[in-house]
Ligand code: FAD
């Protein structure tokens with residue numbers, strides 16, 4: 310009888326995982342903490358703590374259920390510190406004759422593992438069925454389509470799953486209620502206080518180890534409050550359903566100077582590492598509508614994010630990789646602005662979005678898209694620099710979801726595959742949706758001069774610089790019309806303002822390098 314090693318990765322912490330469902334009684338389960346996974350981009354300390362604590366808890370749960378678990382700790386003397394070699398070492402140690410693993414969340418690992426399918430100790434890759442759609446199903450949907458629009462994909466998902474459907478018709482009579490979901494930040498709003506998760510001994514030890522080996526990474530564990538067990542994730546889910554969901558829709562696009570979470574669910578990290586399933590989250594939201602406790606615009610808007618966007622970006626990633634990662638449709642060349650690592654900027658909206666990211670390893674979607682993303686797009690930051698940053702700083706970041714959002718949605722670097730136009734915006738948009746500008750030394754109403762909001766001149770500069778690729782886009786016609794009607798002196802003044810700003814913008818290439826050489830678990834500092 311074959312004796313398999315079942316490798317469970319850090320983002321596969323679900324009892325329903327296909328690898329575990331099919332486990333024969335003699336199987337050995339391997340869960341491995343390795344420095345390679347903390348090192349390939351310099352992850353936020355919360356993210357490293359999240360993975361280490363959640364993996365340890367999950368291993369504990371599996372052992373209690375009677376599985377034979379081999380857990381590699383980061384400071385085990387014989388840890389090889391890479392997932393592939395560690396799985397092979399453990400398999401040999403236990404006399405296993407094959408290694409089984411569900412599709413990982415990143416193409417680089419999938420590729421490494423596929424290379425070993427016919428090795429002497431063969432790897433067997435299984436489909437990860439914890440999503441609504443498999444990559445194969447997505448590829449069939451995408452075949453022959455010139456543009457892969459979310460809206461069409463999403464409607465099919467609704468029909469297939471029956472979520473928010475009444476017979477063949479969408480609940481509420483419309484597929485999409487986004488029109489009702491655009492209210493800006495208002496001083497009268499109050500937001501639900503978050504559940505505070507208790508840190509038991511397993512969590513504390515994991516966080517202590519994260520601190521010991523990765524202390525020079527961005528962030529501090531003093532503010533760590535992520536769910537690390539299924540039970541804690543369910544607390545967050547129920548809290549959101551009861552206290553956040555009803556207002557989620559209306560204020561989905563609002564940005565606050567003081568409040569990081571607003572009515573957002575904060576469920577992405579728990580979903581992405583497997584503590585929650587997308588099915589149970591969508592069903593809980595749907596129930597809240599049928600019970601009359603949340604309006605359709607909120608519930609539809611929320612379900613669309615998970616059943617629509619989340620599945621869509623995953624399908625796109627697996628259909629288009631590895632070529633997708635190489636795309637740079639607008640030819641962007643700039644390195645990352647240095648203040649993305651320390652929030653040291655006098656532009657208030659960026660300062661707050663980045664500081665909140667440093668504090669919580671979290672920023673909500675509109676901060677990622679319209680503040681840090683928009684600024685990077687307007688400055689011409691190159692995709693690999695921006696993608697590495699998003700992958701490093703957010704606890705929910707895994708490449709299958711981060712890359713299409715950054716390279717496709719934010720940077721429009723995929724030739725418009727994901728979005729029909731770039732989400733570029735001037736300071737006017739941020740002023741409308743947030744309360745940042747009243748605290749800023751710049752004015753969103755001025756385009757040139759010492760008080761002018763840098764987003765304004767950068768916006769026109771971006772349109773001018775990329776006119777060749779964008780000015781024939783029907784959705785950009787109006788704005789290019791305004792640009793062409795602008796007097797040449799005004800255009801020249803704006804161009805000069807933007808270029809001066811860009812010349813003085815400090816950029817940084819080396820954060821990853823610095824982080825790699827300090828503080829990682831090496832032979833000398835392992836104890
Ligand atoms: P909510 O606003 O409460 O939304 C509910 C859920 O919907 C989220 O938990 C998430 O699972 C899903 N969702 C919402 N928007 C998207 C989207 N655009 N793509 C996929 N799923 C979505 N999300 C990640 O999970 N990981 C990432 O690495 C990631 N990187 C991003 C990078 C950029 C540049 C941008 C613009 C967006 C990125 N997103 C990413 C999507 C989105 O910003 C986060 O899912 C969301 O902010 C997480 O917070 P929340 O759980 O409170 O979400």
Ligand code: DLZ
Nearest residue numbers: 318319341342343346347360413414415
């Ligand atoms: C992000 C991360 C970190 C920090 N550490 C680990 C780890 O020690 N072991 C592990 O299996 N996974 C880790 N991950 C997640 C991986 O980088 C990767 O995204 C997933 O394993 C892909 O499925």
Ligand code: SF4
Nearest residue numbers: 656658736746749762
């Ligand atoms: Fe941001 Fe410009 Fe507003 Fe300042 S004025 S907060 S830089 S949008």
